[in-house]
Amino acid sequence: MSRERVNAAIVGVGGCLPEKVLTNEELAQMFSVDAEWIEQRTGIKERRTADASQAASDLGVVAAERALAQAGISASEVDLIIVATTLGDMQTPSTACIIQERLGIKNVPAFDLSAACTGFVYALTVGAQFIANEFYRTILVIGVDLGSKMVNWSDRDTCILFADGAGAVLLRPAKPGYGFLAMQIGADGSGSRSLQIPAGGSRMPVTPEIIEAKLNKVCMNGFRIFSFAMKKIAEVTEQALTAAGIRKEDVNLIIPSQANLRIIEASMRLLEFPMEKVMVNLDKYGNMSAASIPIALGEAVADGRIKPGDVIVLTGVGAGTTWGSIVIRWG
């Protein structure tokens, strides 16, 4: 007799946001853009930015500690750490190793995963495999990005969007019928030029000229990314729901990448899904890339928007291009 697959479940969630608030009005003054134009174009009213001394691990550790506390799990019980991030503390070692030490965890494997704004969904999907094959029992997954340190502060199209934060969850085996019911991830490398940080890797080492040209910062073709994101959020959410055998009408909450309100609204129109059942918090935080979904999830749980037995969907899209969607029965 074959055994039932063991689903992963999220048993604790925590977030960390820098204290400093950057409003549209401040950006309007700093960069000759209009505050209303920013909100009309993005849905963002304000965002958080780290100070010069803060790095990815500083936010990631706090988010992890909060997730552990909420789950009632001690750091010593963690079997594996996965950190989804675009710009970790340094090129090497991984931010996951730095966070491991700071949490006082010894010897367990720790690695970073790069899938931009889809990073958290990718990381959950990877973590869930270790739960399914019963290789590990307690997995810490962190999404952290410091967009303010990735953008070119003279490029208004990106500096109004990206922001800083970290979110973390603990995965454990779910009780039967609960947890991750279906996972879909994908990528299309032909879209890699739509959103990239060209310099800083082995292709284009950073030189004074590169810094002058800002090629070590985010370069974005907003039009291409918008149409990709809109279409793909709808498509991959639909695919994941089909794989889970769940009807759209039975979904209680969708938590999409918080890239841009107009992308979310357009994709939900395409999916024919009501915005009342979509989690949006980008008005307060902007696009925190890999951190957006776990922070939105934490807020939804805290606000009582997710109850045991609810069906929720986490859907991410991002640079690569990459996409992923996970259908979860909560509890």
Added chain:
Amino acid sequence: MATIDQVRDLILKLKKKNITAADIKPEARLVQDLKLDSLDFAELLVLTEDALAAEVTHDDLKQLTTIDSVVAFFDQHAKK
């Protein structure tokens, strides 16, 4: 359904507060009259691709300046 009606439905799907069905006349200009911005065009691209089951390039999109031109584009691709 006449093509103009198909295009009217598609533009209304953008859910722009300032656009009613009566505004979507053949001569209406997408940018100047209907006030579509670049993000609306990105959405229009996806909706058009869905409606025609065909790829719409950035160059195609540049030709779409009026409702009439969108209707002509639909007619041209529907025949293929």
